[in-house]
Amino acid sequence: MPAIVEVDDLTKIYARRRDDDVVAVSHxxxxxxxxxxxxxxxxxNGSGKTTTIRCLLGLIRPTGGRVRVFGSDSTSSFHHVAGRxxxxxxxxxxxxxxxxxxxxxxxxDLARLPKGSVDRVLRIVGLDGRDRDSFESYSLGMRxxxxxxxxxxxxxxxxxxxxxxNGLDPAGIAEMRVLIRSIADEGKAVLVSSHQLAEMxxxxxxxxxxxxxxxxxTGPLDEVRSHGGDxxxxxxxxxxxxxxxxxARQGMTAHPRSRADELKVDVDTARAVDVNRALxxxxxYLRGLRAEQASLETAFLNLTGGPPPPTAPPVTPPTAPAPTxxxxxxxxxxxxxxxxxxxxxEETR
Amino acid sequence: MTSLLLAETKRLxxxxxxxxxxxxxxxxxVAGIVIAYFVIEGDESNNVDFVTDIAGGVxxxxxxxxxxxxxxxxxxxxxxxxxxxxLKSGMVEQILTWEPRRLRFVAARIVAxxxxxxxxxxxxxxxxxxxxxxxxxxxxxxxxxxGELWGNVAAAIGRTxxxxxxxxxxxxxxTLLLDSSVASITGFVIYWFIVESFLxxxxxxxxxxxxxxxxxxxxxxGDDVERIEGSVFNDSFEVVRHHGYLVAGLVLVAWxxxxxxxxxxxxxxxxxx
Numbered sequence: 001m002p003a004i005v006e007v008d009d010l011t012k013i014y015a016r017r018r019d020d021d022v023v024a025v026s027h028x029x030x031x032x033x034x035x036x037x038x039x040x041x042x043x044x045n046g047s048g049k050t051t052t053i054r055c056l057l058g059l060i061r062p063t064g065g066r067v068r069v070f071g072s073d074s075t076s077s078f079h080h081v082a083g084r085x086x087x088x089x090x091x092x093x094x095x096x097x098x099x100x101x102x103x104x105x106x107x108x109d110l111a112r113l114p115k116g117s118v119d120r121v122l123r124i125v126g127l128d129g130r131d132r133d134s135f136e137s138y139s140l141g142m143r144x145x146x147x148x149x150x151x152x153x154x155x156x157x158x159x160x161x162x163x164x165x166n167g168l169d170p171a172g173i174a175e176m177r178v179l180i181r182s183i184a185d186e187g188k189a190v191l192v193s194s195h196q197l198a199e200m201x202x203x204x205x206x207x208x209x210x211x212x213x214x215x216x217x218t219g220p221l222d223e224v225r226s227h228g229g230d231x232x233x234x235x236x237x238x239x240x241x242x243x244x245x246x247x248a249r250q251g252m253t254a255h256p257r258s259r260a261d262e263l264k265v266d267v268d269t270a271r272a273v274d275v276n277r278a279l280x281x282x283x284x285y286l287r288g289l290r291a292e293q294a295s296l297e298t299a300f301l302n303l304t305g306g307p308p309p310p311t312a313p314p315v316t317p318p319t320a321p322a323p324t325x326x327x328x329x330x331x332x333x334x335x336x337x338x339x340x341x342x343x344x345x346e347e348t349r
Numbered sequence: 350m351t352s353l354l355l356a357e358t359k360r361l362x363x364x365x366x367x368x369x370x371x372x373x374x375x376x377x378x379v380a381g382i383v384i385a386y387f388v389i390e391g392d393e394s395n396n397v398d399f400v401t402d403i404a405g406g407v408x409x410x411x412x413x414x415x416x417x418x419x420x421x422x423x424x425x426x427x428x429x430x431x432x433x434x435x436l437k438s439g440m441v442e443q444i445l446t447w448e449p450r451r452l453r454f455v456a457a458r459i460v461a462x463x464x465x466x467x468x469x470x471x472x473x474x475x476x477x478x479x480x481x482x483x484x485x486x487x488x489x490x491x492x493x494x495x496g497e498l499w500g501n502v503a504a505a506i507g508r509t510x511x512x513x514x515x516x517x518x519x520x521x522x523x524t525l526l527l528d529s530s531v532a533s534i535t536g537f538v539i540y541w542f543i544v545e546s547f548l549x550x551x552x553x554x555x556x557x558x559x560x561x562x563x564x565x566x567x568x569x570x571g572d573d574v575e576r577i578e579g580s581v582f583n584d585s586f587e588v589v590r591h592h593g594y595l596v597a598g599l600v601l602v603a604w605x606x607x608x609x610x611x612x613x614x615x616x617x618x619x620x621x622x
Binding site for chain 1: 439444445620
């Protein structure tokens with residue numbers, strides 16, 4: 001059985017008349033093989049994600065290499081599998097003056113889809129109450145949802161979404177995550193490109209990261225994320241040198257961070273309570289504590305040699321110089337929490 | 350292919366411009382006839398004869414003279430904007446993820462445009478004939494209108510419709526080639542009214558007889574394509590027949606076929622990005 005998506009040594013060079021040619025994608029290889037999974041196709045803006053997706057859909061011709069979807073070559077025979085693929089490329093592209101329903105109906109007519117297809121997808125994306133409004137009157141989030149509805153019209157086995165969270169507010173992004181996950185849970189394969197690594201980390205099962213048109217890494221999420229370094233506990237404390245010495249006596253290695261009151265303890269996040277206890281028993285009360293886990297972002301930066309990810313300043317509690325429990329750090333998965341011995345200090349990253 | 354053709358036809362007919370230009374022309378026809386009515390009605394000496402004054406005789410070669418240029422131009426604009434709007438909005442990209450065979454897509458657009466524009470042009474031409482007939486009946490005479498005349502009028506309407514349909518296809522093809530409706534419409538208007546109608550027909554008359562505008566006009570009116578021999582600048586020239594309107598129609602078809610094949614070949618290999 002062929003892979004759902006197979007990219008083999010893909011290269012795309014855009015010829016420029018006056019300037020040098022632009023290498024958009026260079027010798028890229030990736031595979032999306034399992035139905036029911038969300039495959040994140042990640043990389044910074046301009047890294048070649050959209051070019052690759054256009055090659056997948058037969059919209060542009062590769063300069064070299066091959067792209068197959070359900071075993072069919074995208075350049076020459078994508079029409080054999082087009083009915084099994086739904087896609088959004090970049091921004092939603094629909095007729096601005098037409099209502100959402102009319103836009104969908106036009107596409108449904110193209111493929112002679114059964115009556116009721118439009119209603120079905122409008123319900124899925126939650127636009128059934130606004131379907132008669134013109135597309136141009138929709139908010140960005142509604143436009144994205146209508147574009148997803150268009151992509152879902154064919155009831156595809158493979159859904160390709162290019163930057164679906166672009167321009168959405170936090171609530172819209174959360175909705176999009178839920179929608180993508182629910183589509184995959186129905187047994188469809190979803191290929192979703194994004195430059196927002198932290199967002200995609202929450203919804204993907206496997207990822208491919210590219211940078212400057214070249215493959216950085218591809219594989220299951222956990223495997224890729226493990227390149228982001230080891231887990232650690234970050235402590236905010238006034239007497240940093242004293243704390244380092246105290247922790248060293250307990251067999252824990254701690255390193256000062258760039259902030260004068262912050263240090264990183266090289267322990268598993270599950271041992272945050274031990275760090276907390278050791279410092280409290282030594283008479284050094286911390287002002288903040290958080291679990292820091294490897295993330296796609298740190299993995300990307302480690303793999304590409306980019307600058308270290310910025311660390312947001314911890315929230316300083318109003319009082320209570322007391323031992324604290326660790327909390328979930330930003331987008332990283334939540335660390336196991338010990339029962340709080342004192343009012344918890346909530347920090348975010 | 351049938352569903353694609355139906356969807357493309359539906360798409361064309363869902364565009365406002367498809368109604369706007371024909372409606373505008375219809376209004377102009379009505380306004381023109383109303384004005385003509387009041388002008389002629391007050392003139393006792395003016396007795397309009399439908400057959401001789403309006404149709405230009407039983408062969409009806411002058412019946413659609415006033416719209417011989419307007420309808421193909423309208424059809425070109427409808428065709429150019431039909432594909433141009435979708436190129437600009439990115440809808441072509443969306444459609445190609447549904448029907449990736451680009452030549453089928455182009456063929457469906459061409460056929461939908463050609464048939465629709467031909468129908469629109471024939472309806473407008475028929476409306477004009479009807480209005481002219483009513484005008485003649487009100488302020489002159491419609492005596493002498495024979496079956497032969499009406500047959501020739503119907504043929505003129507059919508040829509005008511076909512010419513308009515071909516120009517709609519031409520508009521689609523040129524816009525696909527240039528990847529812009531603004532460029533193709535601007536270029537077409539300049540070409541029609543300046544390059545071919547004036548420059549080429551004046552300075553290169555041997556070439557002009559094979560060009561699309563000359564042959565479209567001939568085909569629509571049913572007149573021969575004529576060529577100037579000699580120099581127009583020292584009055585030592587004569588106008589000679591070059592070919593008939595049926596050959597003119599074939600020349601027009603050849604132009605459209607070449608442009609459609611060329612645009613299809615270019616579009617088939619173009620990166621949609």
